[in-house]
Amino acid sequence: MDAILAQLLNGLDKGGAYALIALGLTLVFGTLGVVNFAHGALFMLGAFCAVTFRYLITLETITIDETQVTAWGTPLEIRTPLAQSWFGDWGAVLIDWSVPLSILFAIPVMLIIGIAMERGLIKHFYKRPHAEQILVTFGLAIVLQEIVKAIYGPNPISQAMPSALRGAADVGVWIGLAQGAVTYPLWRLVYFLFSIGVIGAVFAFLRFTTFGMVVRAGMADRETVGLLGINIDRRFTIMFGLAAVVAGMAGVMYTPLLPPNYHQGMDFLVLSFVVVVVGGMGSLPGAVAAGFLLGILQSFASMTQIKSIFPGIDQIIIYLTAVVILLVLPRGLFGRRGVMEG
Amino acid sequence: MALFQLSRRDALIFALFALVVITMPVWTAPFGANYSGLMQKFAIYAIFAIGFNVLFGLTGYLSFGHAAFLGVGSYTAVWSFKLLTMDVIPAIVFAIIVSGLFALAIGYLSLRRSGIYFSILTLAFAQMSYNLAYSVLTPITNGETSLQLTLKDPRIIDLAFGERGAGLPTASLFGNTLIGLEGFYFCAVVLILAFFLAQKIFASPFGMMLRAIKSNQTRMSYTGFNTRPYALTAFVISGMYAGLAGALLAVTDPLAGAERMQWTASGEVVLMTILGGVGTLIGPVIGAWLIKYFENIFSSFNEGILSRFFGFVAEPAHDTVVAIASKFVGEGWQLTLGLLFVLVVVFLPGGIMEGVRRIAALFRRPGTPATPGAMRTQPAE
Numbered sequence: 001m002d003a004i005l006a007q008l009l010n011g012l013d014k015g016g017a018y019a020l021i022a023l024g025l026t027l028v029f030g031t032l033g034v035v036n037f038a039h040g041a042l043f044m045l046g047a048f049c050a051v052t053f054r055y056l057i058t059l060e061t062i063t064i065d066e067t068q069v070t071a072w073g074t075p076l077e078i079r080t081p082l083a084q085s086w087f088g089d090w091g092a093v094l095i096d097w098s099v100p101l102s103i104l105f106a107i108p109v110m111l112i113i114g115i116a117m118e119r120g121l122i123k124h125f126y127k128r129p130h131a132e133q134i135l136v137t138f139g140l141a142i143v144l145q146e147i148v149k150a151i152y153g154p155n156p157i158s159q160a161m162p163s164a165l166r167g168a169a170d171v172g173v174w175i176g177l178a179q180g181a182v183t184y185p186l187w188r189l190v191y192f193l194f195s196i197g198v199i200g201a202v203f204a205f206l207r208f209t210t211f212g213m214v215v216r217a218g219m220a221d222r223e224t225v226g227l228l229g230i231n232i233d234r235r236f237t238i239m240f241g242l243a244a245v246v247a248g249m250a251g252v253m254y255t256p257l258l259p260p261n262y263h264q265g266m267d268f269l270v271l272s273f274v275v276v277v278v279g280g281m282g283s284l285p286g287a288v289a290a291g292f293l294l295g296i297l298q299s300f301a302s303m304t305q306i307k308s309i310f311p312g313i314d315q316i317i318i319y320l321t322a323v324v325i326l327l328v329l330p331r332g333l334f335g336r337r338g339v340m341e342g
Numbered sequence: 343m344a345l346f347q348l349s350r351r352d353a354l355i356f357a358l359f360a361l362v363v364i365t366m367p368v369w370t371a372p373f374g375a376n377y378s379g380l381m382q383k384f385a386i387y388a389i390f391a392i393g394f395n396v397l398f399g400l401t402g403y404l405s406f407g408h409a410a411f412l413g414v415g416s417y418t419a420v421w422s423f424k425l426l427t428m429d430v431i432p433a434i435v436f437a438i439i440v441s442g443l444f445a446l447a448i449g450y451l452s453l454r455r456s457g458i459y460f461s462i463l464t465l466a467f468a469q470m471s472y473n474l475a476y477s478v479l480t481p482i483t484n485g486e487t488s489l490q491l492t493l494k495d496p497r498i499i500d501l502a503f504g505e506r507g508a509g510l511p512t513a514s515l516f517g518n519t520l521i522g523l524e525g526f527y528f529c530a531v532v533l534i535l536a537f538f539l540a541q542k543i544f545a546s547p548f549g550m551m552l553r554a555i556k557s558n559q560t561r562m563s564y565t566g567f568n569t570r571p572y573a574l575t576a577f578v579i580s581g582m583y584a585g586l587a588g589a590l591l592a593v594t595d596p597l598a599g600a601e602r603m604q605w606t607a608s609g610e611v612v613l614m615t616i617l618g619g620v621g622t623l624i625g626p627v628i629g630a631w632l633i634k635y636f637e638n639i640f641s642s643f644n645e646g647i648l649s650r651f652f653g654f655v656a657e658p659a660h661d662t663v664v665a666i667a668s669k670f671v672g673e674g675w676q677l678t679l680g681l682l683f684v685l686v687v688v689f690l691p692g693g694i695m696e697g698v699r700r701i702a703a704l705f706r707r708p709g710t711p712a713t714p715g716a717m718r719t720q721p722a723e
Binding site for chain 1: 404451454455457458459462463465466467469470473474476477478479605606609612613616669674676677679680681682683684687688691
């Protein structure tokens with residue numbers, strides 16, 4: 001029982017990342033009808049927003065103190081981060097909490113990147129065949145990841161999580177189990193709650209705002225909404241920017257769990273596409289449900305008891321699930337008829 | 343014999359193609375690409391792309407898992423070297439058979455869906471093969487260290503006729519070793535045969551059926567054809583081509599690693615086909631050559647070469663130009679590849695072959711009908 005609960009929890013943070021990326025993919029597909037292979041690159045760019053933000057706030061000034069001498073006989077260099085010299089002790093807190101704070105930095109950056117991408121390239125591909133959309137966004141993903149590699153180098157850059165969130169939460173106690181029975185790293189819990197919050201916000205935005213209503217109407221029948229005198233293209237552009245922001249935030253918060261490297265976007269993209277297809281192309285609840293489902297299944301498959309029965313199952317479980325679901329339920333879990341067929 | 347006949351136009355193309363392939367060491371010399379390792383790759387990946395095009399170009403089914411068949415072909419060929427003989431004929435035959443069976447199983451399941459669902463299914467099967475090859479199947483695939491020849495291999499047929507040599511043996515054809523240029527010519531002959539077979543498929547009634555699947559599958563099934571066996575046959579044929587390419591990779595270098603099956607490798611063959619021109623015979627070959635050329639030549643450039651190349655630029659700008667250009671070569675060659683890719687898809691969706699057709703249409707006298715491909719309308723932007 002404890003072991004099952006622990007595995008369930010372990011799957012949640014990865015499931016949250018899958019769900020967030022798949023949500024963005026589905027938003028773009030549902031609004032613009034574009035299969036965006038560069039979406040993983042947006043996740044990666046978000047992670048590098050965190051790296052950049054940390055770099056900016058840890059820029060240092062070096063003052064040379066002539067009166068003191070180091071062990072090597074050179075004058076002592078005192079390095080003070082700019083943030084610390086400006087904000088005093090608050091600066092240290094700022095640096096400690098740089099990962100969550102870089103969300104504030106990532107939101108405008110990702111919004112601009114997303115809108116520029118849509119206006120600059122993707123808008124020319126609405127009427128082209130899906131194969132060409134896949135190819136052009138695939139090329140774009142390569143370009144983005146190579147640019148990041150040229151700037152930040154090929155090695156992963158690890159990001160520290162805030163020291164307050166470094167420990168583990170004794171989750172078992174909360175539900176009445178013995179102390180220490182089920183523990184769970186705090187940051188993973190934060191990531192899970194964060195992903196739930198973002199998903200809830202996106203759904204509420206689509207459900208309860210006028211903007212969201214228009215976008216949903218546009219997803220159902222773009223032409224009619226256009227004929228009603230609404231500039232639907234502009235709203236869809238903003239939705240693309242929003243999808244980029246969601247992917248970027250998912251990337252920012254994932255940095256303490258996985259040090260950002262330039263090719264992580266592609267690694268997550270392949271899995272997220274499987275997630276989208278399992279959930280049903282074009283279905284937002286499907287994307288979220290399938291994201292968590294596959295994350296949890298993956299964590300169960302990596303249990304030693306299960307691995308001893310089916311060796312190697314942890315390597316293939318996601319793909320195996322996708323194959324089974326696609327063969328049994330042709331349109332995925334929540335898919336509608338006639339989407340992306342033929 | 344009717345089996346070996348081609349229409350006059352196809353025969354001309356075939357003769358030209360054979361000439362171009364055989365004279366490759368001559369015409370690649372000015373580009374600095376005339377060393378056998380690279381030319382072998384040119385021939386092998388051309389076979390891979392031709393086979394992929396039989397599926398994607400004719401039926402329109404976009405497979406994202408073709409590298410799995412390449413990997414299976416490589417593994418089979420290396421096992422044939424290890425267990426039976428260093429002769430390449432059994433290795434190639436076994437590789438084609440095994441990858442064909444593998445393609446039959448995967449194709450049978452994947453072809454139950456179409457569109458992007460088919461792409462994801464093939465991707466899922468390929469990723470499963472890749473992950474398994476790295477983990478559980480290590481006794482067969484040797485995992486991360488790659489499957490390679492050892493001094494203790496049984497090689498029962500070879501050793502029945504001769505003594506074990508001192509070093510590691512090399513692949514051979516009826517006793518002639520295939521190293522360097524001989525290896526290239528062997529691959530070139532196989533490429534020409536593979537091209538001939540593709541021409542026959544394109545011109546046959548079977549090829550016509552496949553085109554019908556691409557243009558309107560529903561109508562075809564209403565006329566009374568069951569489309570799935572045709573698509574499955576195309577899938578198996580293209581899987582066998584990939585297995586053949588994998589076997590040739592093992593012939594030129596008897597080593598098979600799981601990374602050959604990764605999805606990036608599957609993406610690469612899609613790129614080759616698109617870059618050259620989907621559905622054309624020559625296009626995929628040109629695409630494969632260009633991408634392999636970029637990969638090998640551009641990635642070997644360094645700042646020293648660039649500095650000499652931009653020697654004509656005056657001093658203050660010189661360093662900047664070199665610094666910018668160096669981002670596009672060497673380690674960054676993929677950036678060039680990505681940009682090229684985006685530009686081709688945006689401006690020339692039919693690939694290089696469409697560019698050739700457009701240029702040819704400029705020189706054609708007005709009044710003569712253009713080839714159908716040139717008439718393709720571009721959507722308004």
